[in-house]
Amino acid sequence: MTVRIVLADDQPLIRAAVEMVISNDPDLEVVAEAGTGAEAVALTEELLPDVVVMDIRMPGMDGIEATRLISEGSSGAHVIILTTFDDDDYVYGALRAGASGFLVKDMALDDILAAIRVVAAGDALIAPSVTRRLISEFAGRPPSTPRPRPLNGITEREREVLTLVGRGLSNAEIAAAMVISVATVKTYVTRLLAKLDARDRVHLVILAYETGLAAPGGGHPSSGPS
Structure with a gap:
């Protein structure tokens, strides 16, 4: 079964890099991309993806609030936070908001894809390095x-x-x-x-x-x- 994904990041290059790798994997599919937290919430409610890959720092609604709204909603989507070491102050809030995973942007893309599968299966994952x-x-x-x-x-x-x-x-x-x-x-x-x-x-x-x-x-x- 294909894992359906929404990518939420205000950096187009990050979204493009992750989407490029996902597009070569027959088990994963990016169904939409969002540049803000509000867009991520709206797209999740509309498309009902399995996983939302969420940045924390985005204009307007940030990733923490977007994660909370998605977790409290009825979509059933699991949220993975994809951030940087500089975002440590926000990570605990994101996990409390309902995120099922925490990854860092300098991880290998293959490891990020593996994490998406883990979270889609209902498990949780935090990057071992952090x-x-x-x-x-x-x-x-x-x-x-x-x-x-x-x-x-x-x-x-x-x-x-x-x-x-x-x-x-x-x-x-x-x-x-x-x-x-x-x-x-x-x-x-x-x-x-x-x-x-x-x-x-x-x-x-x-x-x-x-x-x-x-x-x-x-x-x-x-x-x-x-």
Whole structure:
């Protein structure tokens, strides 16, 4: 089945580069291009794509607000943020708004295409080269509430997995740290998604910080599991 894509970026050269590669892939199709967030929202509502590849900095409505509107809408489209390192201050807001992926513009185009397929399949993806940087950046900020939100209904083992997901570890790294198989890690992550009503792995990272399981610098908070 062909993955239908809307490209949203105010830089025509970026859109042209991504569209050029996509056009050579029989499983991917660009159905429309947008130069602003408002255009991206309107095109998504009209065309019902599977994935929207979204820049953050665009004139008028930015990518964060556009992502929020798309995520709250009924199109069912998944949003991938495609940005630069200089946009770190905006990434957390975009993920909170409902983005299922975060990529950087200096990634290989083939990797971007692979990420589109991952997100279209309902999974989430953050560029490995920046996951820990982002986590460190946002974990060090003052919390928006006086105390972490409570976390109920999960086992101690699931809590440990969530903590490691929050630190930016991959399934393979979690498996090595906990001395279990990758398949078992995947089972734990699937259970966490269901129990916590999380959209995807990105949402689990956010929950790990909001609940106090993940701490600045990638360590465990004193109240977390040993």
